[in-house]
Amino acid sequence: MARRVNLLGAAVFVLALVLWELLVRTSVLDFTYLPAPTAVGEGLGELLANGELLGALGHTLFAALSGWALAGLVGVAAGSVLGLVRPVWTYSMASLEALRALPIVAFVPVAVLLFGFSVQTEIMVAFYAALWPIMLNTISGMRTEPRMLESGAVLRLSKAAVLWKIRLPGATAMIVVGLRLGLSVSLVLTLVAEMVGNPAGLGFLLVEKGQALQPGQMFAAVFVIGVTGIVLNGLVMGAARLAFRGQMASSGEAA
């Protein structure tokens, strides 16, 4: 059932593309910078043919997913501690809120200084960006239904068991939302880091093709980024449904 293809969603998506094509064909939208989907398709063909696309995609995915995975680990762990240990929360939350409010884009040059033009820079940026949604959602998810906690207490579950069997599963739906948000944020900021920092991956491909006056190829890169977003999100949801069947079913996310 989970494998069912979302035909309706695909149809809406294709419809939007067709509408765009029509607008360009009828010259309602007439810009050299904004090509029609068919021109983007051609660009995509060119990028695939010269082999630039897959390498760039691989690089970006590696950076974004590494940062995201790191943020997932740190975010869930830190979020659990912050959500459960009151003193830690009291004495650090405001600092984290302040750090969180700092605009990460402006730090890309600083990250470049610290880590050079390297994939580490991108991973750091992706990590920093994805950390907050995951952490906040975990903290919020830790507010468990009191009766369930009492059930755990009554059944004499250990502290670890309460965390592992009641609190975390109870927070799973929220954490998955945090992970989904973190994923797209880390992807977007990896791209930003590639556009203004490390010249590699899809982000740089985008800038490069823009500078090379190849809007078809440039928007092909944009398109690939968008589709990557869809696919990654689908994979996360699919994995979550597999790994957390009960949690997903009870929060209405069963396919």
Added chain:
Amino acid sequence: GGAGGAASDDGDPRTLRIAHNSNAAALPVQVAMAEGIFDKHDLNVEFTKVENIGTLPGTLGRSFDIALSVPTTVISAAQQGIPVTQVSGATLDVEDNPTGFVIGSKKAGVTDITKLAGKTLGVLTETGTTHVATKAWLKQEGVDPASVNIVQVDGPSQADQLAAGRVDAVETVMPFATGVLNNNPDAVNLGDPYLKLADELAAILWISRQDWAARNADVIADFRTALDEAAEFIATNDERARAVLKEYTGLPDAAIKEAVLPTYTSEVRPKDLEVWLDAMREADGFTGDVDLNALVAAQD
């Protein structure tokens, strides 16, 4: 922290890590690479394309040895204590081969530079050379630069933005200028702002860290010789040169064919930096005091 501290060396001084963008100004380096000119001079070049060259001064020593830059960046960076220096010239603007453009839209009534007052001007980088030069030009013409509304517009989208009337004029360079002028009947070329500062002016150059330059004078000399030889090659092998240009810029064939190549030079011209410093003070309110001599360490 302290990336302002000692430069990290990769050991071999004859291996040059070079960074530049898709600018035609860097063509000699690419030709020298492609035609074995660097090899001939026992230089081994590792090239990285970086489109946003504004970040490069800070990465010298760490990631790169030599990078493409512009005078305003070099002067600002030096003023802030980043020890950069010019190692070679790159291009020269001369009367019959301009590289800077201010292009107005007839529709918006911008047919000469004085009409810019109160209009919106799309610029490539607000702090870049073109814009500093344009501001100085505006001042020369008695227009208050502050009366011009500035927005940054990416080179590739300048043509559309001007045609759509989102900006009233753009300030641009090659190859974008071609697109802006060609597809828009309303576009008027108002002139090259660089040439309003001097009859002949360098607006692009190659830089390195000062300590690296001091240690590797011989390498720099060879680098410049290689560039000169490459420039010669370009002048005599137009077709091959354009093939190389296409290779590293990825520009479409039409743009490559139409491209007017800039005038190349490896000369380090301290007086040009002086012109730029004056312009920055005059038009940009720059108040720093920069030792220009330190910026031209490689002068012969």
Added chain:
Amino acid sequence: MTPTISCDDLAVTLPGASGPVHILRGVTLAVEKAEFVSILGTSGSGKTTLLRVLGGLLPASGGTVRCDDTAISGPPEGVVTVFQDYAHSLLPWRTVRRNVALGIEARLPKSERDERVDEALTMVGLLDRAEEYPWRLSGGMQQRVQIARALATRPRVLLMDEPFGALDAMTKASLQDQLQQVQELTGTTIVFVTHDVEEAVYLSDRLVVLNGSPADIGLSLEIPLPRPRHQITTKERPDYLELRHRVYEALGHTVGEPARG
């Protein structure tokens, strides 16, 4: 014989909309090992509150609460509460089977655990729904899952808050008898909150009524009916009828007592 679970001069005060509300005051109760004590009282009298205090879920505002002579500060080992609020007490992401296993899965090897879970689910008649999620079950079924979860742990003390409230008469009767059997076999101590007077008299060794505001124990009544008890024969005994009558009276119940034809 020392009491398994007891409270002495217990007082509980909880916050209310207009200041603190005194819920319980001066409640003294000692439940002995293997005893079956029922708690009755009008709605809102404090039965749930008392049970929560005995189960170590709510700290007393005054007085002492002990389990086996040690003061309670949290649910003691082997003391399991079955909540009135069954809808919230099951974990929605676990199947019925895994909900029931919750209390034993860390302690027992898989085979024994499965055996216990099956046994408990059979007892409450839900073995065929073991793989279902609790939110797909009816109210009475959820209530029974919670009971199975408690039984699977083989508790020493079972604190049950209206455990059969959402069950039909037949299912209820069957569970009553199962509970008696369990107690007989294992010597479990049971404190049982109910609104059903017949049920209380039928099951209990002793029966207490909470009343007043703040509430304390108004009536404490031994039920010396012989065991084993039987749904028909016990309920036909004159002493059963007599006891039932006394409880109705204590509850101030002049109208609702079933007719004694």
Added chain:
Amino acid sequence: MTPTISCDDLAVTLPGASGPVHILRGVTLAVEKAEFVSILGTSGSGKTTLLRVLGGLLPASGGTVRCDDTAISGPPEGVVTVFQDYAHSLLPWRTVRRNVALGIEARLPKSERDERVDEALTMVGLLDRAEEYPWRLSGGMQQRVQIARALATRPRVLLMDEPFGALDAMTKASLQDQLQQVQELTGTTIVFVTHDVEEAVYLSDRLVVLNGSPADIGLSLEIPLPRPRHQITTKERPDYLELRHRVYEALGHTVGEPARG
């Protein structure tokens, strides 16, 4: 007289762990105006499901559901359901008073609304807790708040799902009589799910038993006891005892029937 609310050949299928489960099949029931119909059945037989369909909260998978001869596609005007799961049906951010006002505040001017709320709260004995939040109330109190909320709307049809399940015998008896009074005064049609056979016989004009899987109506029994009924005198009538006996029998209840001393 046309039936107020009715279903014909009703079928309901819901998703389960291992494919769709057929809950109800071929249920035909017509409740007439001002009639009091009780629904009985074992736990999980489908009583709540049937009530949800009649209340327009759950679409039927087959058959038709009508209210006053128009097919139902959502809760019809004047048809109010009292849920079994009272804990979830109260709004935790509203006080008791504002919870009770929920159904009428948009329709009535403030003074009349306050009057109705006070009246409803008095009926269920919770006027003094009006400013409290529901999560500070006991289970039985929450259940009564929900009843008050339904009564405050003065519904034409009242669908009640084990409304007195968490109440002690005395409070229950009092509410039973209040409900009868309301019905007598306003001619409300009432469908009443309960596990309490005595309650069902005492209150109803007719009584149906759901059984089987998928469930349908196994027994439909007229209760021709004269009205007004009275807790003592009615329950002493031989025909009452006879009817009660028949229901117990229909439920397959050979053990739990209270002794007829």
Added chain:
Amino acid sequence: MKREKERGGTPVRGLLPLILLLGLWELTGDPASPYFPPPSTWVDGLRPLVDGDKLLPAIGQTALTFLLGLSIATVVGAVVGTLVGASRPIDRALSPSLEFLRALPAASLVPVAALVLGYTTQMKLVVVVLPATWPILLTCRTARRTLSPVLLDTPRTLGLSRWHRTTKILTPALTPAVLLGVRVAAPLALIITLLVEIVTRVDGLGAVLGAAQASFLSAQVYGLLTIAGVLGFLVNWVVTRAETAVSRRMRGTT
């Protein structure tokens, strides 16, 4: 024992670690460092902007875009999130397209938005609203899905109008989720606001920041970042206060 204490607004004490860190930087930092100047130099870095009367208008512009963008994102996110959470067909129809839009980098949207709307505040808003909507939409969607069916049946059976169902049940029940979403979205909205300003140099802190960065004025850059951070922190503080107030009223729910 019951110990689940209620969370108040973020206590200011929590700033302690950050203050310590900045103090350490101040003590060990080199005031002449071109990249990592110590905090004491930041104020001096801002002086030219203050003297030139550029700082306050820039803050105003950025705050306007940020707050307006966040507000629009909140409304759009809450409404679409609720719809998508309530209806599976709508969810399935929209989610791929939304997922696509969500992954697009703001910087590549700017030229397109500018073509349509010009270099205006509206253009900034469009680019800011798109990514900021997401956290609110997603949390709201999940919250809507996990609402108890009985809670949703209650207003239906009481005959509440669609409007009242929305205002009296859905809005209060989903408010905590919306606020959580806003807390996640706020820094995103601020980042994108600054990014658009850096890229286009349309008035605001980002324009000043971009110029400072291009001129290697690191002390000023850190000063401006601090201001932006304070802006984000203030908004976050307000939202946290609201969250506390709401959760105090809703203590009965999870």
